[in-house]
Amino acid sequence: MARSIRIGAGAGFSGDRIDPAVELAEHGGLHYLVFECLAERTIALAQLARQRDPDAGYDKLLAARIQAVLPACRRQGIRIVTNMGAANPLAAARKVAEVARGLGLGGLKVAALTGDDVADALRGTQTPLDEGGTVAGLGNRLVSANAYLGAAPIAEALAGGAEVVVTGRVADPAMFLAPMIREFGWSMEDWPRLGRGTVVGHLLECAGQVTGGYFADPGLKDVPDLARLGFPLAEVTEDGDALLTKVPGSGGRVTPATCKEQLLYEVHDPARYLQPDVAADFTGVRLDPAGEDAVRITGGAGTARTGMLKVSVGCHEGWFGEGQISYAGPGALARGELARAVVRERLRLIGLEAEDLRLNLIGLDAIIGPGAAPAEPREVRLRVIGRCASAAAAERIGHEVDSLYLNGPASGGGVTTSVREVIGMRSCLVPAAMARPALHWLEA
Amino acid sequence: MLLRDLAHARAGDKGDTSSIGVIAYRAEDYPRLERLLTPERVRAHFAGIVHGEVRRYALPGIGALNFVMEGALGGGVTRSLALDAHGKCLASAMLEIELPDEV
Numbered sequence: 243m244a245r246s247i248r249i250g251a252g253a254g255f256s257g258d259r260i261d262p263a264v265e266l267a268e269h270g271g272l273h274y275l276v277f278e279c280l281a282e283r284t285i286a287l288a289q290l291a292r293q294r295d296p297d298a299g300y301d302k303l304l305a306a307r308i309q310a311v312l313p314a315c316r317r318q319g320i321r322i323v324t325n326m327g328a329a330n331p332l333a334a335a336r337k338v339a340e341v342a343r344g345l346g347l348g349g350l351k352v353a354a355l356t357g358d359d360v361a362d363a364l365r366g367t368q369t370p371l372d373e374g375g376t377v378a379g380l381g382n383r384l385v386s387a388n389a390y391l392g393a394a395p396i397a398e399a400l401a402g403g404a405e406v407v408v409t410g411r412v413a414d415p416a417m418f419l420a421p422m423i424r425e426f427g428w429s430m431e432d433w434p435r436l437g438r439g440t441v442v443g444h445l446l447e448c449a450g451q452v453t454g455g456y457f458a459d460p461g462l463k464d465v466p467d468l469a470r471l472g473f474p475l476a477e478v479t480e481d482g483d484a485l486l487t488k489v490p491g492s493g494g495r496v497t498p499a500t501c502k503e504q505l506l507y508e509v510h511d512p513a514r515y516l517q518p519d520v521a522a523d524f525t526g527v528r529l530d531p532a533g534e535d536a537v538r539i540t541g542g543a544g545t546a547r548t549g550m551l552k553v554s555v556g557c558h559e560g561w562f563g564e565g566q567i568s569y570a571g572p573g574a575l576a577r578g579e580l581a582r583a584v585v586r587e588r589l590r591l592i593g594l595e596a597e598d599l600r601l602n603l604i605g606l607d608a609i610i611g612p613g614a615a616p617a618e619p620r621e622v623r624l625r626v627i628g629r630c631a632s633a634a635a636a637e638r639i640g641h642e643v644d645s646l647y648l649n650g651p652a653s654g655g656g657v658t659t660s661v662r663e664v665i666g667m668r669s670c671l672v673p674a675a676m677a678r679p680a681l682h683w684l685e686a
Numbered sequence: 687m688l689l690r691d692l693a694h695a696r697a698g699d700k701g702d703t704s705s706i707g708v709i710a711y712r713a714e715d716y717p718r719l720e721r722l723l724t725p726e727r728v729r730a731h732f733a734g735i736v737h738g739e740v741r742r743y744a745l746p747g748i749g750a751l752n753f754v755m756e757g758a759l760g761g762g763v764t765r766s767l768a769l770d771a772h773g774k775c776l777a778s779a780m781l782e783i784e785l786p787d788e789v
Contacts, residue, residue, distance in 0.1 A: 282763070282764070283763075283764050372701065373701060373762065456696065459694070462690070462694070463694060498748075499694065499709065499711075502707070502709045502748050502749075502750055503694065503696040503707060503709065504696075505748070506696065506698075506705070506707025506709075506750060506752050507698045507707065508699065508700060509698070509707070509752060510700070510703070510743075510752075510754045511743060511754075512743050512745055512752055513743075524745070525745060526747060527747065527748065528747060528748075529748060541747070559764075559765050562767075598761070598767055599767075600767040600768070602769065604769065608768075608769045609768075609769060609770050609775045610735065610775060610776070610779040611734045611735055628767070629765065664764070664765055665764065666762065666764045666765040667701070667762070667764045668701070668762075669701060
């Protein structure tokens, strides 16, 4: 068994930069490179794409990312784990094999993990949704239902020799936990180690968010060379403790402070960070400086998994209609306020049916609400948005903003309008047995 | 003094719930944060934005408090009409909180 392994994070969201992943693959001394690219809603959108085209429904940047890192990974024996399969891991795996062949890297072993799609098993059931109501209550508005799978099937793929593992919905930390389970031979009931591995996975899963990305606040929290922000890697020991660092010479910084922000990111009860494999406990975690851009992570813990899986449920929720217009210079605020009142009145007069409507002035009250009277802004931008049952109704909102050009206050400019479909995400819990993880093998 | 003078913060989202980690720059300031930055104080600061319960979890080992605010994201990230549907900016808004100066 290995004594320690080095795992890098090559992406923290679907649109993430590619260069830092190449830097990690070439200079990180890695054994594993993990790409986390699947936000909550992305899989529902991917499901819709797959319904239109059976070969679609995986991450748009899959080919570009694999193309960029595969030569270095193949040369050094670095194995890749990614959830870029989204709603179609099989088609994604075929694409990976195609890219490998194009690079002259034949014989690449690719595993696709399916079984997270539980829509058929869940549809029409009385399973309660966290947001209220039941799955049955969504009727034919249901678009997708994907369970967060755990690390075991990914570890199995790695044990079977997969050089690239492509998944759909899996718990983000599980993609990092799987190589540890595989390399160190951890039992799936070794709660303390699974907990510690989850801490490491959670710190890595958002890539640059732990190396100084989303951290800089000039004068208070400065980050050197943010433009060339490097992505993190962790050297993990067989006990699940780790040293978190980045490639020397890359931009950004790794300090206890950057790690603390990421440790708490999207966490509710830190004593019970619920994962498919373990309930991880972050309360005893220690983050100690260990040299330049290096932090030692110890003290994670864990208790038994709940036996339930979280499921993300996507459903049709109508249409957003939106319009924006700017006012600037002296009197900008008063003209913006007048424009807001005019649009509100016109939408009332045309009898717009919106489930929800919001009229804000960007620069005044669009983000954190009205505060104590601020200094007069030099620019404000009216933003009107509503959610409607039909695209036609949603279009009326942008139309009423557009018409402010000739029918509103003086000197408004820069109108933009849009109409877009709303896919809302809800969540529920299902028994783990509802998901049927399965591996499919391909060779380039 | 502003909370921003003592601590930094990051916001995350799950459905209609915003969670904000507030971290003391210096370990010696943490007890003061724990004393003054109560869930009630945070709830009052976000009146009009947060419509549900505010829970607080303490992590004294790393000098941090984690706030979980329900009903904070306009009905949920994916259906919210808010410009910042994820409530990412709420972390900076949190740091606007005024703390009484202590001798």
